């Protein structure tokens with residue numbers, strides 16, 4: 001437990017309206033991870049993040065940040081945590097730089113002697129060097145996001161919590177944020193980054209948690225999540241062999257084996273789940289020795305059995321679901337293409 005940078009137990013938020021925005025979630029963000037906190041709009045990500053940072057009081061449950069209980073240890077822990085949450089308190093009539101100077105000055109744990117260098121460094125890091133002296137109210141949404149990020153980076157952090165950091169950024173800005181997250185992670189910072197745009201985040205995260213309607217539907221390493229939901233074996237056989245192929249797959253224990261309608265070229269595609277949703281899985285795809293596997297047959301065993309049964313095997317492929325497919329399957333919803 002203390003090894004996790006973020007740990008929650010039964011974290012719940014019921015608003016006065018009666019709405020349960022976050023429903024008993026157990027988050028586990030290991031130290032060193034880049035944790036993609038994913039879910040569609042309204043699924044409870046922001047409310048969770050606000051509770052993590054002590055900005056909203058939970059209705060029930062516990063939060064540990066960097067091994068310490070929140071909010072009791074807030075004064076000790078929060079200086080080690082950089083956060084980008086909606087609507088940071090920037091002054092509209094001050095420049096970006098002046099806003100950071102002001103923020104740093106009220107941070108009792110920041111060293112005023114290094115303030116200037118740290119502020120310039122943070123502005124450069126987020127690509128705001130050139131616009132640093134513009135007034136905040138003249139900033140575009142993307143520039144405001146960048147300034148929020150700069151504020152989170154005013155000092156070295158053990159943990160960064162970024163709520164929708166790419167919101168309002170153009171594709172170039174989005175790439176830069178990804179790059180920055182990777183860089184910070186390489187330097188040893190644990191990062192939790194929320195997004196409703198899966199593709200933006202998928203490439204950088206080591207771990208993923210998927211929210212839907214206030215519940216944490218799934219979490220784990222990125223590889224675990226796609227493996228656990230089941231690889232499928234997909235084969236192509238001559239139409240005349242389709243029934244034999246399905247029968248052989250079922251005999252091997254792949255009970256949902258089924259053939260599609262014959263294609264114009266006289267072949268049939270037959271598919272079956274190689275893994276159960278409970279994690280029993282064959283992990284043979286691409287691994288010369290077949291890799292670790294559970295109760296099911298390995299792909300090469302499937303191929304051998306089909307050939308032995310006299311099935312004319314034209315092609316055999318193992319397909320793993322993408323994170324997006326896992327998400328859609330779990331929530332019945334897609335990710336937004338754009339906000």
Ligand SMILES: Nc1ncnc2c1ncn2[C@@H]1O[C@H](COP(=O)(O)OP(=O)(O)OP(=O)(O)O)[C@@H](O)[C@H]1O
Nearest residue numbers: 015017019021040041042043044045046047048196
């Ligand atoms: N202060 C509040 N009072 C009542 N309901 C709220 C409040 N804040 C959030 N909610 C509701 O709680 C649910 C979760 O909202 P939340 O902002 O946490 O979701 P989210 O996953 O961060 O969504 P988004 O991607 O749009 O930011 C929503 O239905 C929202 O309307």
